[in-house]
Structure formats: C-alpha cells, structure tokens
Amino acid sequence: MLHSILSNSFAKHIKLNQTEEDKIEGFLKFRKLKKKQFFLHENEYTINSAFVISGCLRSYSIDKNGFEHILQFAPSGWWITDINSFIGQNKSILNVDALLDSEIYFLSRENQLILFDEIPKLERYFRILTENSLVSSRQRVLDNLELSAKDRYIKFCKIYPELINTIPQKQIAAYIGVTPEFLSKLKTEN
Amino acid sequence: MLHSILSNSFAKHIKLNQTEEDKIEGFLKFRKLKKKQFFLHENEYTINSAFVISGCLRSYSIDKNGFEHILQFAPSGWWITDINSFIGQNKSILNVDALLDSEIYFLSRENQLILFDEIPKLERYFRILTENSLVSSRQRVLDNLELSAKDRYIKFCKIYPELINTIPQKQIAAYIGVTPEFLSKLKTEN
DNA sequence: CGTCTCGTTGAGAGTTTTCAATGTAAGTGG
C-alpha cells in the first residue's frame, strides 16, 4: 500500500481510487538514504525523481570556488530532482543528497510517462506541482532582489519552520545566499 | 490569420492545422500598447496573459522603499503575465507594462481553459512553456546565489542581446539586482 | 579519548549602496 504521506499529496490535487493507487505503487521504488548519501550527482543523466517520506533531501550546485548553493530543500511530502535533467535529457548540473537519514520513493521518468498514459489524472497532478513550483521559484527570485539578508532569513523561518532546528545552520546560509559566519552574526544582532 | 510570430511559437512545440489556428485566433484579442502603458496593475485579479508580437513588456514588483525589481522581460515571441494570479485567482503582486511601443495578443484564462478542452495539444504547448519557465527561473535563482554582479550582467547580455541597446540600462540593473549607478561602474571598470 | 563538524566572534578587506552633482539624450508643448 502507498505510504499515507504520498497518498495525501495526491489527494490534495486529484482523486485516485484504490486500484489506481495500487497501480502507481507498482511503478515506484522505496529506498532508505543515510545522511550524506547521494540521490543524484551532477553530470549524470537524471533518471529518477524522489518523493520524501521522512528525513530531508537537498538539491545544490557547487560553484567554481567550491561553495555549495542550495536550490531546494525537500522535507517530508516534497518531490525533488534536477528537473532540467529529468525532463529534458540534459546532464544534471545539480547534486541531490540527504541532510538527514531519509526514506524516499523514487519514480523514473520512463515510468512517469507510462503512468501519464494510463492514469491521465496523474499528469494533472504533476502539472499542478510544476505550476506551483514555478510560482514559488519566481517568488524566490523576487525575494532575492527585494529583501535584505536578514529579511530573507526571517522569511525562510516562516516557510520552513520544521527545518530550523533539524538541519545545520550553514545549510540555511547556503540557501538564502550568505556565508555561515554572516548568518550567525545576523541572528545575534537582533 | 494568426501572426507568424505566434504561429511559429506554437510550431516549436506542437503541430496545428489551419482550422485549429483559426479557432485559436477567435479566442485571442489584438492590442497595441504605447510605451509606459500598463497591461496589468498589482492588486488586480489577472484575467489575461499577453503574447508579445513586437516591442517589449516587463513584469516587476515595487518594494517597500519604492524600488522596482524586474521579474521578466518579454520581447517579441514571449508570453508574460502574473502567473500566480492568472492561474490561481489570487490578487496580482506584479505590474506589467510596456517598455517600448508594443503589439500584443492577449488570451483570457477563461478562453485558455476552453481551448484546452477543444484543442488538447494546446494544453501540451502551455505545459511545456511552464516547464521551461520553471527551469529558467531556477537557473536564475542559482545565478543570483553563485555569480557576482558583473557576471550576472555578462550573462544577461548573452541571454537578451536584443535588449542591450533597446531598453534603458536602469531596467537591466533592476533585473540583475544592482543599482543603476553600480551597473554603470561595472561596465567601465572592465 | 581523539576527531570532525559546526556555530560563534573579531578584525580587516572587498562589494555595493547612497547621495549629490553633472552632462547628455529624449520627449513635449508652443
């Protein structure tokens, strides 16, 4: 049976009967990731997309100076992959790994496309997720343009309250776009 | 008959016959915008999405200090709207206006949904555009995290070469996230 | 117990902004 967290994610956008959920389950694989274990390395072709049941994954790139920059956190209930590579057959420019011990389902692009044919509602589900991702990605672009580092941190705390005390603070710094040292100073000054 | 620029945009992703193009045309409206004329004001509900035939539109927000921050430029061949408002029935947080005298088609969300039913290929066209927008929006988030102001300007010049000498430089500054004065200094220092 | 990662702090350097001044180009009304 599908894990309730994934089942609930579907239910937010579409209605599936038991037969359909069972069929979907047949196309998914379950896997546990230890902290720091990779789901996807840059420069590979991304076959799979991950849905996080428990724990937390992140996607990030490494710049020419060796610094990591985080594009997305995926705590419980989120999908994560390198979407450009997953959709477009391009080499991945992102790494995806686990920040905490995690449990995930993963779905291959091949199986996803098969499921789109067999259960058209599922295409709708992913279309809506894509639209929502676009909205939040654009909001993040605006936030980076409009907000000070301090305000970006405050906003981060509102959006991801469950992450504040579960992942290292330096990961949050790599998401909002400041150095770990500077984030530390931001928090004290008040 | 549909303007060739829009027709070509469709043709990049889907195949439409003449009957289908004619039908689509019936759901579009054509309009000219003078420079500085608004297509959409923030705090309104966004009914329409615009496809630019000639000229250039932009979408932007105004922060609490009164500064403008540009989310998107739409020269010839691009769609532009406040997608959150257009899709989600939310109030717009963006303004969209013309940087140059422009010619546009516009399509209401209502008509778009009707067309999705009548010409399913069109839903595919917009799904692909949404996916591509997501990819480029995420790339821009990464660019803001990774690149210096100077490198962001250099990258901008590569992506939008047709804009460099047609729109005011201060608009480019508002897109890459620096003040007009600082962009001016960046360009001279070399 | 030792090792590694992380968070904090401080001083100095680099970056970007602010503010003010100037010159030029572009738009407007007569």
Next chain:
DNA sequence: CCACTTACATTGAAAACTCTCAACGAGACG
C-alpha cells in the same frame, strides 16, 4: 523647429553591507 522639461547615464566620496580569514569552544560520533 525651438525652448523647456524630464529621464537617463556617469562619476566621486562616504557609508553600509557582506565576506574572508583566523581563532576558539561545543557537541556529535566513532
């Protein structure tokens, strides 16, 4: 077409913001 106004680009100096580098302490983990 000219005179006037407005918008824009540039420059400089000072201030504000953010980073770098180095040091230290605390906690996690084997």
